[in-house]
Amino acid sequence: MLDRRNVLQLSVLLFGSVLLVSAFVEELDDSFLESRDPDDIWLIEFYTPWCSFCRHLDPVWHQIGSELRSFGSPVRVGKSDATVSTALAKEFRVRNYPAILMFKNQVKYNYAGSRTKDGIMAFSDRVSGPLVRSLSSVQLFQHTMNRHDVMFVYVGAKSELKGNYTTAAEELIVHTFFFSATRDVLPKAVTLPSLPAVMVFKDGTYFFYNEERDGDLKSWINRERFPNFLEIDGYTLYAMGESGKLVLLALVEETHLCDESLRYKNMVEKVATEHKEMHGRNFYFGFMQGSNYISGLIMGDVIVPSFIVVNLSNDGYFLPQRHVETEHHLLDFLEGVLNGSVESLGGNGFSQRIRRAVYETKLTLVPLFRDAPGLGCFLLGFPLSIGTIFCYLCIKNRPTQTDDEDKSPQRRKKPRDKKTD
Numbered sequence: 001m002l003d004r005r006n007v008l009q010l011s012v013l014l015f016g017s018v019l020l021v022s023a024f025v026e027e028l029d030d031s032f033l034e035s036r037d038p039d040d041i042w043l044i045e046f047y048t049p050w051c052s053f054c055r056h057l058d059p060v061w062h063q064i065g066s067e068l069r070s071f072g073s074p075v076r077v078g079k080s081d082a083t084v085s086t087a088l089a090k091e092f093r094v095r096n097y098p099a100i101l102m103f104k105n106q107v108k109y110n111y112a113g114s115r116t117k118d119g120i121m122a123f124s125d126r127v128s129g130p131l132v133r134s135l136s137s138v139q140l141f142q143h144t145m146n147r148h149d150v151m152f153v154y155v156g157a158k159s160e161l162k163g164n165y166t167t168a169a170e171e172l173i174v175h176t177f178f179f180s181a182t183r184d185v186l187p188k189a190v191t192l193p194s195l196p197a198v199m200v201f202k203d204g205t206y207f208f209y210n211e212e213r214d215g216d217l218k219s220w221i222n223r224e225r226f227p228n229f230l231e232i233d234g235y236t237l238y239a240m241g242e243s244g245k246l247v248l249l250a251l252v253e254e255t256h257l258c259d260e261s262l263r264y265k266n267m268v269e270k271v272a273t274e275h276k277e278m279h280g281r282n283f284y285f286g287f288m289q290g291s292n293y294i295s296g297l298i299m300g301d302v303i304v305p306s307f308i309v310v311n312l313s314n315d316g317y318f319l320p321q322r323h324v325e326t327e328h329h330l331l332d333f334l335e336g337v338l339n340g341s342v343e344s345l346g347g348n349g350f351s352q353r354i355r356r357a358v359y360e361t362k363l364t365l366v367p368l369f370r371d372a373p374g375l376g377c378f379l380l381g382f383p384l385s386i387g388t389i390f391c392y393l394c395i396k397n398r399p400t401q402t403d404d405e406d407k408s409p410q411r412r413k414k415p416r417d418k419k420t421d
């Protein structure tokens, strides 16, 4: 048992540490708009008192504040209650909570990755630094290459291409790093076509951007910014939507993969590596642990392990028509997806939207009936209200206002992770 003195000590300690921690995160109100120094770089979280995700983020946010401070980072960490500082939230066009963004040189960069300390710190580090980082020595180049799965590099002197590269960086720095180097710091094995050039190092190899073949530089970077094979979570899959590629996934258990799952995962990896030339332009490859996200997409139960191809441009998906035993079957499946012989399911057509509305209504009502049958019946006593919900779900456009209560990354409810104005 704690005696009174201990309790006192404890509370002094706790109180003291709360004060200490809070000092690293500044509470911002509407006056921020006038008072801020234009040279400052800010990492800001917008929250509301009723948002449970914001509460979960709180300790993480304080940790970020204290770590950035202890590293001597120029980034200042703030937070703002959007229900109180409404002008500020409006200025930053905040719609979802918690909203995490970086504000630098009058530009705001939205963060839409997972809400973990590591994810947010990496974002902060990337966006707060120079848009294009110069790699000035062979050692630095090697070191950087070892640390990045995907690495874009501009090689050459000032040019129009460099201008385009920097413009692309302004928008895509939220996703990936941009480097520049001179020819003499590149690995000896690299043969350059002509300078200037933009290249990407990934999957143990490298290749060049070619305007004629690849189209606009920004789209090419968007397409190539993931490794060919990777672990994909909901946030990543959502972000991959902008790449325009299809994604072949092995769906496996959340934890403790069984032998069959491991086999599925390895099969995808093998196809990804061995058929990169043929399929790398159309597909990304990966595995996803846990089936929540995909069951939301297909509006049904997911078999684990299994294969699925997702078309993120239209929310469509493809399932193998027969059991996939070998890599050969898997390749056939990919071929069938491309040549149209495998039927595309889902999508964002009208009937699918109705189906989604029904599905989401059911998701809302079923737990209600299970947990509180009385209340459920009471609600159903008002068909009108249900009808209204139904119509509302039908009509409303897909991205919704708040993602307060969703437990896992949900595809419907996230803003796009990119720079906005």
Ligand SMILES: *[C@@H]1O[C@H](CO)[C@@H](O)[C@H](O)[C@H]1NC(C)=O
Pocket (backbone or CB within 6 Å): 160, 161, 164, 211, 216
């Ligand atoms: C730079 O971008 C512009 C506009 O997208 C394009 O017309 C031009 O060809 C690009 N220049 C180079 C060298 O890629």
Ligand SMILES: *[C@@H]1O[C@H](CO)[C@@H](O)[C@H](O)[C@H]1NC(C)=O
Pocket (backbone or CB within 6 Å): 246, 311, 312, 313, 314, 316, 337, 338, 344
């Ligand atoms: C994926 O969706 C896009 C956009 O609707 C469409 O143009 C494309 O043909 C689809 N891809 C496949 C393989 O169905």
Ligand SMILES: *[C@@H]1O[C@H](CO)[C@@H](O)[C@H](O)[C@H]1NC(C)=O
Pocket (backbone or CB within 6 Å): 331, 332, 333, 335, 336, 339, 340, 341
């Ligand atoms: C499409 O690809 C599948 C699998 O390779 C093949 O069996 C089928 O004949 C192809 N269909 C067309 C119309 O090319």
